[in-house]
Amino acid sequence: MSSISTRKKDHIDLTLTESSQYKRPTGFQLYQLKHNALPECGLEDISFRSHLLGIEFEFPLFISSMTGGHGEATNLNAEIATFCEHFKIPFGVGSQRVMLEDSTHEKSFSIVRKKAPNAFIAANIGGAQLIGGMPSNRLLSMISSIQANAVIVHLNPLQELIQPEGDTQFDGVLKGIEKLVNESSVPLIVKETGAGIDSAVAKRLLNVGVKVIDIAGVGGTSWSRVEAARITSRPDTDKVGSTLMRKYELEMQERFNEWGNSTVYCLKSLQELAWEREFEIIASGGIRNAQDMIKARCLGAHFVAVAQPVVRVLKEEGLTGLEKWFNLWRKEATMIMTLLGVREWRLLSEEHITPHSS
Numbered sequence: 001m002s003s004i005s006t007r008k009k010d011h012i013d014l015t016l017t018e019s020s021q022y023k024r025p026t027g028f029q030l031y032q033l034k035h036n037a038l039p040e041c042g043l044e045d046i047s048f049r050s051h052l053l054g055i056e057f058e059f060p061l062f063i064s065s066m067t068g069g070h071g072e073a074t075n076l077n078a079e080i081a082t083f084c085e086h087f088k089i090p091f092g093v094g095s096q097r098v099m100l101e102d103s104t105h106e107k108s109f110s111i112v113r114k115k116a117p118n119a120f121i122a123a124n125i126g127g128a129q130l131i132g133g134m135p136s137n138r139l140l141s142m143i144s145s146i147q148a149n150a151v152i153v154h155l156n157p158l159q160e161l162i163q164p165e166g167d168t169q170f171d172g173v174l175k176g177i178e179k180l181v182n183e184s185s186v187p188l189i190v191k192e193t194g195a196g197i198d199s200a201v202a203k204r205l206l207n208v209g210v211k212v213i214d215i216a217g218v219g220g221t222s223w224s225r226v227e228a229a230r231i232t233s234r235p236d237t238d239k240v241g242s243t244l245m246r247k248y249e250l251e252m253q254e255r256f257n258e259w260g261n262s263t264v265y266c267l268k269s270l271q272e273l274a275w276e277r278e279f280e281i282i283a284s285g286g287i288r289n290a291q292d293m294i295k296a297r298c299l300g301a302h303f304v305a306v307a308q309p310v311v312r313v314l315k316e317e318g319l320t321g322l323e324k325w326f327n328l329w330r331k332e333a334t335m336i337m338t339l340l341g342v343r344e345w346r347l348l349s350e351e352h353i354t355p356h357s358s
């Protein structure tokens with residue numbers, strides 16, 4: 001296995017533990033949904049029809065980019081693809097950098113199109129890989145390997161800086177994104193990986209032509225925690241000689257565990273921008289149930305996305321478990337909409353939410 005491939009496998013195992021999650025909350029707990037004692041609608045009346053990039057979906061849940069590049073990833077991707085095809089849910093594959101550097105890993109990605117011939121599937125590459133511009137043959141290879149409907153660019157400077165083998169130069173990422181917007185045959189989505197995109201960064205992305213932003217804020221998977229766990233689980237490196245310095249280094253890394261912009265902070269910060277500019281917002285980072293999903297819509301999201309719970313359910317309960325998880329989620333969402341007296345996803349707004357009071 002190549003080193004990127006080994007790292008990707010470690011990531012799956014480490015994100016399953018509770019300690020991989022931020023201790024800081026998303027911010028959704030600061031709000032409550034307004035109960036409507038006279039809803040004048042029933043469970044059968046609720047519609048979650050929603051749009052992303054001009055495409056209609058039955059349910060506004062995106063399975064976030066996660067995996068690819070090793071044997072287990074092939075199975076996980078195949079199962080996620082089967083699930084998404086069945087429920088007509090869009091999803092993103094994990095970073096395809098591994099496949100661009102070693103074509104033997106292509107199968108772990110291309111399997112998704114075999115299992116999901118009709119689903120919306122997004123390719124994935126890191127912003128740091130776009131510095132200097134992405135060569136057209138690499139772009140083509142990424143898109144054609146899965147017949148992608150969109151390309152996702154992930155921004156993860158926090159993870160890269162914590163990761164011992166990570167990138168440390170981010171000058172030129174925005175220019176790379178601009179070039180990709182102009183050269184890609186499919187639309188672009190830009191996401192964080194859990195430390196959040198606020199309005200200042202969103203504005204710069206919109207200025208180079210990006211139309212969909214997945215905020216991926218603090219409250220769910222913490223890549224700083226995941227990378228720190230990887231470092232701690234390795235035998236001591238000789239990078240830091242003494243035990244005391246090793247201790248100080250770990251403490252320094254731990255201070256980044258809770259770094260980032262919370263999911264709700266990002267959503268609130270994007271609200272004003274959404275009045276001025278036309279773009280679509282995907283809310284993610286710690287979205288863990290249908291209540292979070294509906295609160296996110298009330299705060300301006302068009303769609304929501306989930307990562308860690310999907311891989312956790314798949315690993316523990318398999319595809320059947322994932323189907324049950326989704327049915328439960330959809331049931332809860334339908335009950336909530338009924339209790340709000342709102343028949344359609346698109347009609348949810350800030351009117352239906354209020355700051356929490358006891």
Ligand SMILES: Cc1cc2nc3c(=O)[nH]c(=O)nc-3n(C[C@H](O)[C@H](O)[C@H](O)COP(=O)(O)O)c2cc1C
Binds near residue numbers: 094194
């Ligand atoms: C196992 C795992 C692997 C991930 N790999 C990628 C990746 O390759 N590319 C990417 O853009 N995001 C990746 N992510 C980040 C997620 O897409 C998501 O942005 C982040 O985990 C926050 O969502 P969550 O709190 O629902 O987990 C990964 C997440 C997990 C759990």
